[in-house]
Amino acid sequence: MAPTESKEVLTKKLKELAEKNRWNIENRWGVSEQQDDAKRIADQLFALVNGESLEPISAEGQSTGDLSDTDFQGTFTPPDWQVEGDDFPIVGRKFSKAEFIEYVKWVKQKESYLWSPRGITMHHTGFPDLSIRPNGFTEQHMLNMRHGYKNDKGWSAGPHVFTDDHGIWVFNPLSRRGIHSVSYNSTRYAIEMLGNFNSEADYRKPRGKTIRENGMFAAAVLMKYAGISTAKLNFHRHDPETRKTCPGSNINFSDFEDAVLSIVEQV
Numbered sequence: 001m002a003p004t005e006s007k008e009v010l011t012k013k014l015k016e017l018a019e020k021n022r023w024n025i026e027n028r029w030g031v032s033e034q035q036d037d038a039k040r041i042a043d044q045l046f047a048l049v050n051g052e053s054l055e056p057i058s059a060e061g062q063s064t065g066d067l068s069d070t071d072f073q074g075t076f077t078p079p080d081w082q083v084e085g086d087d088f089p090i091v092g093r094k095f096s097k098a099e100f101i102e103y104v105k106w107v108k109q110k111e112s113y114l115w116s117p118r119g120i121t122m123h124h125t126g127f128p129d130l131s132i133r134p135n136g137f138t139e140q141h142m143l144n145m146r147h148g149y150k151n152d153k154g155w156s157a158g159p160h161v162f163t164d165d166h167g168i169w170v171f172n173p174l175s176r177r178g179i180h181s182v183s184y185n186s187t188r189y190a191i192e193m194l195g196n197f198n199s200e201a202d203y204r205k206p207r208g209k210t211i212r213e214n215g216m217f218a219a220a221v222l223m224k225y226a227g228i229s230t231a232k233l234n235f236h237r238h239d240p241e242t243r244k245t246c247p248g249s250n251i252n253f254s255d256f257e258d259a260v261l262s263i264v265e266q267v
């Protein structure tokens with residue numbers, strides 16, 4: 001069948017794939033996941049050059065084409081991104097649990113992925129902690145964080161999700177690679193839970209518990225509806241390139257993982 005994409009769209013896809021491949025080869029050739037990714041992209045580039053249509057890249061290299069239109073209920077209208085374009089775009093919007101499920105389904109089906117997420121890394125914000133954000137986040141806080149990451153750290157992206165005691169915030173677009181931990185940026189979604197969970201004070205607060213539960217919920221929804229394996233949850237502190245205790249020394253990994261897996265069964 002003849003490809004339906006315009007020349008402009010195909011050229012854009014070719015450029016994105018070529019850039020991603022160059023990055024993988026230059027920066028992560030020793031990491032088997034990225035080496036596999038680079039090979040898969042090379043195959044896709046050949047397919048494009050040969051005029052075959054290209055299906056979006058998704059987790060584990062499987063096409064997202066297995067989700068038929070009937071799987072998406074079509075009543076959900078996603079919010080506009082707060083910042084669009086290629087210069088550190090952010091969604092910067094808050095979702096209820098129910099809305100987050102619909103949004104993740106919508107992105108999986110409707111946005112074209114510029115990366116192949118296949119895991120989830122949990123973080124805490126550390127700073128700000130609960131006392132600094134007594135009412136959780138606002139849309140302005142999202143813009144402020146973008147400004148900080150961009151101008152103070154020189155980053156071009158950030159973590160995908162933040163949770164507070166009022167909901168689940170999507171920060172970095174889910175269809176794009178984020179920046180959050182050296183070893184996992186190219187393969188894993190990041191979920192940042194508001195609070196400093198090295199501190200008993202934050203950990204014991206009812207707010208802290210709600211925020212962690214929202215983090216668990218967000219992880220479970222990404223597993224179930226964004227095609228992430230239930231075996232691919234970890235903590236920032238598992239990164240051999242960091243000495244941080246993130247997401248906080250009070251949080252036990254296996255307890256956290258068990259709670260996430262039980263939510264996967266329910267959502």
Ligand SMILES: [Zn+2]
Pocket residue numbers: 122123124180181236244246247
């Ligand atoms: Zn972290």
